[in-house]
Amino acid sequence: MSSQVVNTTEELIQPILTEKKLELVDIEYVKEGKNWFLRVYIDKPGGVDIAECGEVSEELSNKLDEADPIKDAYFLEVSSPGVERPLKTKEDFAANISSNVYVKLYEPIDGNKEYEGILSSFSDDTAIIEYKVKTKKSTVEIPFDKIAKARLAVTF
Incomplete structure (x- = not known):
């Protein structure tokens, strides 16, 4: 219903x-x-x-x-969806390149089911996120169909 x-x-x-x-x-x-x-x-x-x-x-x-x-x-x-607006569609991802995002996955990639960082690109149905682990920068490629939830993330 x-x-x-x-x-x-x-x-x-x-x-x-x-x-x-x-x-x-x-x-x-x-x-x-x-x-x-x-x-x-x-x-x-x-x-x-x-x-x-x-x-x-x-x-x-x-x-x-x-x-x-x-x-x-x-x-x-x-x-309004507010500052932590959900990202639901491929168009949402494409429109928010260079934004800080939080992504939760259906299954782990590189041992993690959650990533927060800068959405550096979105093409061929794949999001590339730059994130930090302590002081080391890393990137992860996430296929759109593996994303359970995503939203813009506020940084302080």
């Missing part, structure tokens, strides 16, 4: 976002405690503001009420 809700929400929101020149980053339909949450993350170059999130939320809420794909009570949240 969860994937059905996500797919329907994506179909309903895409025309709204196209009209407003916004990008869909992610949709989650999750249960936390006894409450259900439908979370929609949107973005654009330079970021989205609270007014844009409010407009999209209102329009999406009306479309969801009409389509009625969710039988349980739920909370709708529309927001």
